[in-house]
Amino acid sequence: MASVPGSENGSNVIVKAEKVNKYFGSLHVLKDVSLTVRKNETVIVIGPSGSGKSTFLRCINHLEKINSGHIHVNGHLIGYLERNGKLVEDGERNIARQRAEIGIVFQRFNLFPHLTALENIIEAPVHVRKISIDAATADGERLLSRVGLSEKRDKYPSQLSGGQQQRVAIARALAMKPSLMLFDEPTSALDPEMIGEVLDVMKELAQEMTMIVVSHEMGFARAAANRVVFMDSGTIIEDTTPEQLFANPREERTKQFLSRILH
Amino acid sequence: MYHFDWEVFWKYLWPPSALDDPLIRTGVIVTIVVSIVAQLLGVIFGLFAALGKMSKFVPFRLIADAYIWYFRGTPLLVQMMLLFFGLGVTHIYDFPDIVFEGFKISGAVQAGTLALAINEGAYMAEIVRAGIEAIDPGQMEASKSLGMTFGLAMQRIILPQAAKVIIPPLGNEFNNMMKTTSLMVVISAAELFYAFEQINARIFKPFELFIAASLYYLAMTTVWSIIQARIEASLGERKGIEKAPGMLERVFGMGPRTSRGEPITGGH
Numbered sequence: 253m254a255s256v257p258g259s260e261n262g263s264n265v266i267v268k269a270e271k272v273n274k275y276f277g278s279l280h281v282l283k284d285v286s287l288t289v290r291k292n293e294t295v296i297v298i299g300p301s302g303s304g305k306s307t308f309l310r311c312i313n314h315l316e317k318i319n320s321g322h323i324h325v326n327g328h329l330i331g332y333l334e335r336n337g338k339l340v341e342d343g344e345r346n347i348a349r350q351r352a353e354i355g356i357v358f359q360r361f362n363l364f365p366h367l368t369a370l371e372n373i374i375e376a377p378v379h380v381r382k383i384s385i386d387a388a389t390a391d392g393e394r395l396l397s398r399v400g401l402s403e404k405r406d407k408y409p410s411q412l413s414g415g416q417q418q419r420v421a422i423a424r425a426l427a428m429k430p431s432l433m434l435f436d437e438p439t440s441a442l443d444p445e446m447i448g449e450v451l452d453v454m455k456e457l458a459q460e461m462t463m464i465v466v467s468h469e470m471g472f473a474r475a476a477a478n479r480v481v482f483m484d485s486g487t488i489i490e491d492t493t494p495e496q497l498f499a500n501p502r503e504e505r506t507k508q509f510l511s512r513i514l515h
Numbered sequence: 516m517y518h519f520d521w522e523v524f525w526k527y528l529w530p531p532s533a534l535d536d537p538l539i540r541t542g543v544i545v546t547i548v549v550s551i552v553a554q555l556l557g558v559i560f561g562l563f564a565a566l567g568k569m570s571k572f573v574p575f576r577l578i579a580d581a582y583i584w585y586f587r588g589t590p591l592l593v594q595m596m597l598l599f600f601g602l603g604v605t606h607i608y609d610f611p612d613i614v615f616e617g618f619k620i621s622g623a624v625q626a627g628t629l630a631l632a633i634n635e636g637a638y639m640a641e642i643v644r645a646g647i648e649a650i651d652p653g654q655m656e657a658s659k660s661l662g663m664t665f666g667l668a669m670q671r672i673i674l675p676q677a678a679k680v681i682i683p684p685l686g687n688e689f690n691n692m693m694k695t696t697s698l699m700v701v702i703s704a705a706e707l708f709y710a711f712e713q714i715n716a717r718i719f720k721p722f723e724l725f726i727a728a729s730l731y732y733l734a735m736t737t738v739w740s741i742i743q744a745r746i747e748a749s750l751g752e753r754k755g756i757e758k759a760p761g762m763l764e765r766v767f768g769m770g771p772r773t774s775r776g777e778p779i780t781g782g783h
Contacts, residue, residue: 345664349662351662352662358656358657362651364676428662
């Protein structure tokens with residue numbers, strides 16, 4: 253594995269997942285998953301459906317509970333307190349505070365349909381961070397122009413295309429000034445002609461953000477990723493650079509998967 | 516053949532003369548105010564019961580279930596008598612008269628309003644819950660991922676959207692509420708029907724008086740139907756409810772429909 257143990261390099265490590273296990277009922281969906289992501293890295297997670305990649309991503313901001321293991325983001329244990337070696341779920345307010353530092357972009361955008369593009373973006377800064385509406389609006393307008401949607405500020409999500417909605421969703425997550433961005437198959441629900449506009453925003457973002465992206469966009473992986481992680485049946489099979497993975501995958505399962513998605 | 520007494524009928528129907536009678540004047544005011552207050556309280560009780568029913572915390576769920584079970588499973592009339600006379604005789608609460616801003620609010624009106632509200636809450640609980648459950652779970656996830664607590668997400672994101680689903684059946688509930696206030700006559704609360712009963716006890720013209728009384732209720736529910744249609748039309752512009760039905764359709768009893776063409780109805 254390319255990762256460096258977090259302790260020596262503490263300030264540099266953003267995400268450190270250690271031996272994460274998760275069950276859905278009797279189904280073991282994550283098996284001892286460990287992953288370290290350092291500042292400004294962009295890590296792409298690929299794998300067949302049901303491999304646990306989205307579940308793992310959702311554990312990082314505690315949208316899913318874990319059964320054992322630890323996930324640290326910025327040195328803070330996510331979602332749990334450790335008492336006598338046992339994990340006890342943390343209080344709601346602490347979890348909310350941790351989530352505010354982690355942006356996530358969903359496959360189905362999940363914009364708030366009763367709010368305009370700008371209102372979607374300033375909702376959490378104003379009501380969670382308690383920033384003044386004026387300051388949040390100025391910030392929101394900057395973010396909208398950054399994702400190329402300044403002229404859509406007063407449109408409702410239903411008046412926007414899928415690609416535009418996803419770009420607003422990215423701006424909404426960025427408005428909280430997160431130190432980590434998670435993307436859960438951000439382009440899978442989009443029509444093909446809209447995928448490019450979202451990936452362009454993400455490529456630019458990858459220059460300066462720490463990102464974990466669950467996606468099958470191999471072009472994006474080649475252009476923007478520092479590492480590609482291949483997951484199958486709840487375990488990380490390979491964790492390497494995009495060049496290495498596409499040119500010379502080590503594991504048989506990786507080869508099979510790549511040959512299927514690259515036809 | 517029965518001789519219909521038009522003079523009495525008009526005297527107690529036509530507002531300028533009817534509202535001159537202090538009983539009817541008070542009755543109209545009490546009925547309208549009690550309807551609004553009981554409905555508002557009912558929505559609040561219903562909201563808490565709905566949240567209780569959806570809670571992960573088992574005791575909350577049990578309390579909410581028991582509340583809904585009891586108050587939907589027993590007659591409102593009995594609940595009202597129990598609350599007013601039952602609490603009175605045990606001296607748990609005597610419902611003393613309250614003077615508020617110069618208006619005397621009798622104990623019977625208080626007890627009646629409370630009974631109506633508690634009963635309504637049990638019905639509103641299901642309506643509110645259906646409204647909340649109609650919202651995509653992705654909305655709660657997105658709210659939480661932005662650092663919102665459950666309460667803030669409910670208040671800012673989920674309930675404003677659920678309101679659009681809740682408001683059409685809520686309007687129907689209010690229509691029912693205005694009529695149901697007449698049950699308060701059994702605890703002698705000075706509402707509209709009580710007024711007509713009192714006048715009837717004096718002059719014994721039940722046919723004329725009760726027709727007049729029914730027309731008062733009809734006027735109130737009709738005015739409300741018109742207001743309701745306006746509210747729904749303004750809501751329907753942006754979401755879900757495809758098209759508010761026309762006024763005539765509404766007044767003569769065809770309710771609003773969901774986007775799938777199913778009627779939206781209240782719980783009763």
